[in-house]
Amino acid sequence: MDLQLFTIGQLSKQTGCKVPTIRYYEGIELLPNPPRTEGGQRRYNAHHLQTLRFICHGRELGFPIKAIRELLELDQFQQDSRASTEDGCHRADQIALEHLHRIERKIDQLSGLRDELKMMINACKSGDNHSCQVMSVLADHQLCQHSHGAADDNE
Amino acid sequence: MDLQLFTIGQLSKQTGCKVPTIRYYEGIELLPNPPRTEGGQRRYNAHHLQTLRFICHGRELGFPIKAIRELLELDQFQQDSRASTEDGCHRADQIALEHLHRIERKIDQLSGLRDELKMMINACKSGDNHSCQVMSVLADHQLCQHSHGAADDNE
DNA sequence: ACTTGAACCTCTAGCTACTATAGGTTTTAT
C-alpha cells in the first residue's frame, strides 16, 4: 500500500541513522533518490526505510560500504529475475565470510597489541628505578616481538 | 658523535616507514625538520632516526598520532629539565592505559560482530529453503541483539 | 667531464565514511 511517507527526520529516528548520513548515502547512490515535495524536501516511503535499515545494520556490523552496495545489488538482482537465488545466496555468504575473516584477523592483531601494552604498563608499575618503561619500549622495542601490520587499516 | 647522516630512503629502510609517510610526519610537525643539502635534499641524523622509530612503533601499536605527540613532548620535557621524571612516567603510563582500554573495548565489539556473523553464515549454510539468511538478517536484524556502536571508529 | 638512472623534491588530489558549519528555505503549529 506504501502510502505512508516519511520525512528525513522520521527516517532518521526509525533507523538511528543521522540525517546528514542519510543524505550522504543518497549522494553516493547507495540509497535511491526519494521524491520531493514542491518545496524540495525529501519524502520517503516504506521501501526506502527498509533499504536504509539494511544499510545501517550492515554498517553496524562493520561491513564496508562497498560490500553493502554489492549485497543490495544482489538483492535487486534476485527480485528482478526470479532466477539464481542460490548463486546470490552463495555470493552473499561469501561476502559475509570475507568480512568474518577480516574481523578475526583484526581481533588477533588487537589481542597482540593488548598483550604488548599490558606488558609495558606492568613493567612501568613494577619499575624500581624511575625511568618509564612505556617510553623505552616505544623507543627501543625490546620487550617483545610482534608480527602484525599497522593497526589503523580502517575496515 | 652523531656524524652519520642518512637520506630519507635510508631512514625508510631502517624504520620500515614509507618515504611519503616520513615527509608527512615532518609536515604535521611530529618529526623535526632535518637539515638539507645544497640541492635541497633531507639529511637525517641519529636523533631523527630514534624519534622516527619511536613514532613508528607507537603507530604499529595503534596509538593515535595525538598520543604519540604527547609522549614525545613528555620525553622532551624530561630531557630538558631533569625534574619530574615520575610525573612524566605517570602520564605516559596513563596514556598507555587509555589506549589499552580503547583496544579492549574494540576487541569486545569485534567479538560480538564475529559471533553475529558466524550465526548469519551458519544459518545460511543450514537453510533448507533457498532464501539467504545473510540478507534477511541484515534486513530485519532478528537473529540476535547486539549492543555495540558502529565498528568504524578509526582509532 | 659527462652521462645515466635511481632517488629525491614539491604540490595536489584521493582514499573511507562521515561530521560540522554557514546561510538560507519550507513546513507546521498556534
Added chain:
DNA sequence: ATAAAACCTATAGTAGCTAGAGGTTCAAGT
C-alpha cells in the same frame, strides 16, 4: 500571520596516510 523546528545546499574538515605528475639532484660508472 508568525515563529520555531525541521528542512535544504554547499563546502570544508576529520585521521592518517597514499598516489600521481612533473621536475631536480646525487652518486657511480665510463
